Amino acid sequence: SYELTQPPSVSVSPGxxxxxxxxxxxLGEKYVCWYQHKPGQSPVLIIYQDTKRPSGIPDRFxxxxxxxxxxxxxxxxxxxxxxxxxxxxxxxxxAVFGGGTKLTVL
Amino acid sequence: xxxxxxxGAGLLKPSETLSLTCEVYGGPFDGHYWTWIRQAPGKGLExxxxxxxxGSTNSKSSLxxxxxxxxxxxxxxxxxKLNSVTGADTAVYYCARGTAGGYGLDVWGxxxxxxxxx
Numbered sequence: 001s002y003e004l005t006q007p008p009s010v011s012v013s014p015g016x017x018x019x020x021x022x023x024x025x026x027l028g029e030k031y032v033c034w035y036q037h038k039p040g041q042s043p044v045l046i047i048y049q050d051t052k053r054p055s056g057i058p059d060r061f062x063x064x065x066x067x068x069x070x071x072x073x074x075x076x077x078x079x080x081x082x083x084x085x086x087x088x089x090x091x092x093x094x095a096v097f098g099g100g101t102k103l104t105v106l
Numbered sequence: 107x108x109x110x111x112x113x114g115a116g117l118l119k120p121s122e123t124l125s126l127t128c129e130v131y132g133g134p135f136d137g138h139y140w141t142w143i144r145q146a147p148g149k150g151l152e153x154x155x156x157x158x159x160x161g162s163t164n165s166k167s168s169l170x171x172x173x174x175x176x177x178x179x180x181x182x183x184x185x186x187k188l189n190s191v192t193g194a195d196t197a198v199y200y201c202a203r204g205t206a207g208g209y210g211l212d213v214w215g216x217x218x219x220x221x222x223x224x
Binding site: 001030031032033035037042043044045047048049050054084086088090093094095096097098099100 | 141143150151152153156164165166167168200204207208209210211212214215216217
């Protein structure tokens with residue numbers, strides 16, 4: 001079955017740029033979505049079709065996808081961005097989530 | 107604004123059947139994939155499977171044989187059943203709306219905590 005690999009944790013200082021990667025075989029040939037998940041809440045879609053932001057998502061969130069790696073970039077990271085982030089893609093007749101990355105804003 | 111409301115039994119004994127239902131408010135039922143996701147304690151999100159308005163389904167390969175999905179278009183509801191549950195099925199279960207073509211899961215239910223314990 002298809003697998004997506006994310007780093008377990010990423011740390012960033014307030015105001016700096018955070019990058020979270022998601023790796024999978026020929027991932028650049030698939031659409032990738034990203035979700036933000038805070039404790040006690042339902043996940044929120046923040047990036048779809050690799051690079052697009054749903055309405056209401058701040059433009060400090062951006063995405064890219066090429067080769068075997070998709071990247072979520074958070075520019076000017078704020079304390080409220082501290083959360084778990086998951087990538088998500090579809091393989092043949094099934095979807096898969098990455099293992100998740102805990103973003104800590106120090 | 108589309109909303110999903112989900113419900114179902116929160117405490118099960120091993121070998122029982124998990125049953126959850128999700129109702130769609132404020133939006134069309136067709137044209138989407140109605141999806142189930144779970145998160146076990148301390149673990150990440152796990153895609154369980156999906157069903158569309160016509161009843162076409164996809165599911166995680168490791169759950170095939172235990173999982174089934176159904177849809178009631180007259181009530182804008184879709185449901186999940188998972189047979190022969192064990193402690194490994196203890197998780198928060200979410201329903202969500204998906205759209206083919208990489209549009210992602212853009213609307214989520216509030217989540218239901220399901221605990222399997224004897």
